[in-house]
Amino acid sequence: MSRCPKCEHLPPLDNLPSLKSLTLDNFNSLNYISDEMAESSSFSSPSTTFFPSLKILQLFDCPNLKGWWRTCRDAELVPQFPCLSNLTIRNCPNLTLMPTFPSLDMKLYLSNANIRPLHQTLKMKIMTATASTLPSTSSSVTAPFSKLKTLRLEEIEDLLSLPEEWMQSLISLENLTVSNLSNLVSLPRELQYVTTLRRLQIWSCSNLTALSDWMGNLTSLEYLDIDNCRKLESLPKVMRQITTLQRLIINDCPHLSERCGHDMAADWPNISHIPYIMIDRHQIQERGRYLLEEEGDSSASTEVQL
Template structure:
């Protein structure tokens, strides 16, 4: 294969290959190589002369690299055209210090070029990241960082980041100043000044999250917290002035989302307007969640409300935003749970198109009033698209006219 010296593109991303043949290092004209598999006679040093590689490169089976010096032979620092790099180890739960230090050295030797925009690290067992990840000058152009199934308990801040995803870090129990490698978030000015998207997923032992979010991430627009069953609280979010999307899923220890979430102390009144930019709110698999403040649910900015598997969650009809465009109620979080519901009023939902099918199973429902719903109203007339769902309800009014 090494004879194909003029080959420019080698795509093996969706193949079942477990090894690569020797000689790839002689294919110095390659500009795209989707995946590089270490092992089987193909050592990582084969990457040394492939300095024309562009866009994305995934390197897997890095646990087969012997040490730091061997890793440095790849000379990733010279790959100035690479923009997206994924470094993957095979998961190894070894607690032997020699093995941990070896893996640390391997990652240390894989320092990329400063032009890199996206970095993904998989199954790294050491407790700290390499020096090149902690120096802001090394990765000054990094926009996206994804860390998956790693043992690290500390993530140093990178000022250029716009998107950060943390997945399956079993050693992390507290997200606070120590996790970011700082002394305190008090008085800290914009640790992540450009960060717009933050996601925590599968953090099964995470119990606490204690940060002053506005100080740390003032431009955060999208926040997702999913699969963190032991998490007892999340930090104040009400002062995140540009937050647009909030997704909370699989936090089974949450009983309520209260005033503290919005930065309101005991005894203070809840502000009438919070989350001015919040457009999408999702609550999923929060099995003991009982309440969400009305001023969040009724925020005039919310266009998309998505609730599933929150069987104890209760709210009143006044909670729904009049500008709501999409309402999704799934599983036991839907209207089917409201067996005693007698009256349902839907008003000023200008873009709401249809009703949930569970509505036809609410046998206690006596009154349905729909007003100022330009699309839904005509669909709820006799013979309309929604009539089969609501025909069992004794009293139906659409725009103050009895049907």
């Protein structure tokens, strides 16, 4: 559903048991997705599952959206999406209360969004850990996001760092993008334990000053892209330990460009093993072959001919 600027609330969509994908786009007046009180919604019945088939949920450009329900007496008792796989929330900065989403296994993309629903879902880890000590609890219960493959966070003003307890659960994560997080000063140390990570993109984090030595523990990392991080001063020496790294792309990072831009630069010994290197949109190395040397030889030959 798209471009309904006067719509303020929707009917109880959880009454559609076969609904697999839901997109709300450009609902400028939408305050709540359902006008019903949470206590009277279908999830209050133990025999009914809340959105039993929903796999994909996308919320775009709903600037006045505050919550899933107009009335909810206890935010700790909200239902969860039982099989949600892919969640995108973009330009919904006031959305603070919604069903939790611990089952995500494909993608979580938050852009200009409130961080509270994420923290609410993370709390489920504590409840799961407590419940797991009970004899009647099924052993198949897993922590939130333990199967998540792709995570993208951007333009979240109140995010000072990635939640440490969250990093410990991301045991399947392969793709991580952090973008336009102006308050982010460092990546969390716990990220080093996400050894499944293959692709890391760091874009426009204006106060990020350093990458730590623990990056050497990212033993599956294949792709590193750093863009517009102007305070980032250098790459750690342990970069040479990441033998899986196939591509390094650095754009608009003046300190890094100076330290990585050619084979005599300070950080070159730490990255020279990477087959593909691009600095400020210029290809420096391709398939392990240093290209600037060839350009220099070509220039020298031209000068001799003159």
